[in-house]
Amino acid sequence: MNTFSQLFREREKVWFLKLRSFLPVSPEGVLKIGNGFGHLSEMVRSQNQNTTVVDVAVFQETVNKDHVMLYDGGKLPFLDKSFDTTILNLTLHHIKDSREFFENEILRVTKKRVVLIEETYDNLFQKIHLVFRDWWMNSKAGQDCDIHWASYFSRSEMTRFIQDHGLRLVVRETIRHHSYFKELLVIDLP
Numbered sequence: 001m002n003t004f005s006q007l008f009r010e011r012e013k014v015w016f017l018k019l020r021s022f023l024p025v026s027p028e029g030v031l032k033i034g035n036g037f038g039h040l041s042e043m044v045r046s047q048n049q050n051t052t053v054v055d056v057a058v059f060q061e062t063v064n065k066d067h068v069m070l071y072d073g074g075k076l077p078f079l080d081k082s083f084d085t086t087i088l089n090l091t092l093h094h095i096k097d098s099r100e101f102f103e104n105e106i107l108r109v110t111k112k113r114v115v116l117i118e119e120t121y122d123n124l125f126q127k128i129h130l131v132f133r134d135w136w137m138n139s140k141a142g143q144d145c146d147i148h149w150a151s152y153f154s155r156s157e158m159t160r161f162i163q164d165h166g167l168r169l170v171v172r173e174t175i176r177h178h179s180y181f182k183e184l185l186v187i188d189l190p
Contacts, residue, residue, distance in 0.1 A: 004141035005037045005061045011042035015089060015184065019115050023124070026050050028084040031109060032080045033076075034091030036143065038064035042086060059143050076105045086110040089117040090182075093134070098151035099161065107165070107189065114167075116185040119177070120155045127152060130180040142184065155181065166190050 001009070012067040015161040022042065023030060030048050032041045035055040042064050056073040058065050071077055073095065086106055095101045106114060119134065121127040131147060138145045153161065155174070162169050162185075 001063075002061055002142075004137075005063070008037050008138045008141070009039040012043065012089065015117050016040055017041040018184050018187070019087070019117070020044075020047055022085075022113065022171070024084045024112070029082065031076075031078070031083040031086045033086060033106070034094070035062065035064070035068050037141075038062045038068070038091070040087075040089050041067065047186055051116075054076075057144075060104065061142065076109050078109045080108050081111045082109050084111050085113045085115060087115045087117075090119060092116065092118050093148070093151045093153070094145050095151055096146065096148050098148070102161070103165065110189060112189055113170075114185075114187045114189070116183075118153065118158070118183055118185065119180055120153050120158055120174075120183055121180045126180040127154070129178060133178065133180075141168075142174055146161055155183070158183070158185070161185055 027050050030043055030044060030051040032051060032053045033055050035041050041053045041064050052069065053067055054069045054071050056071065058068050086109065092098045119130050121130050131149065131152065135147050168188040169185065170188050171184065173184040175182045
């Protein structure tokens with residue numbers, strides 16, 4: 001396991017401890033969109049064996065290669081309301097049209113809850129710093145990921161987006177990370 005994989009494993013363990021109480025128990029299904037090194041996906045699977053993981057690529061250091069379903073990054077290959085809970089960990093901002101994807105795909109395949117861990121910002125300086133660090137960390141970790149300037153949410157945009165879609169914010173935990181923020185958002189569907 002390389003240094004970045006170990007670093008991400010420790011960070012994902014912290015997030016898992018925060019989100020695990022919001023996961024359904026088996027046999028209710030969980031969809032994990034985005035896998036990275038796979039540590040959080042495997043932690044979720046340890047609590048709910050009925051976890052499906054999708055990503056657009058599997059990286060050399062991925063720990064759960066046999067549990068990742070590859071897809072094209074567009075339409076999710078599942079029927080409507082296939083999963084009770086959908087989880088995205090630092091993934092939404094890597095999707096070109098993140099808002100449209102959330103509206104058309106995440107909400108389509110999810111029955112009850114979305115657990116979102118996302119990096120957000122309040123001003124242009126924070127956004128520039130966030131986008132640069134995201135590109136830099138992914139590059140150093142050997143994870144070639146697309147960077148889409150318009151796919152990042154400010155904290156106020158995230159609040160409006162949730163409200164505008166009639167969703168209910170159950171938990172929002174905001175942690176300052178450098179000049180920007182990392183947030184855990186637990187969102188229930190109507």
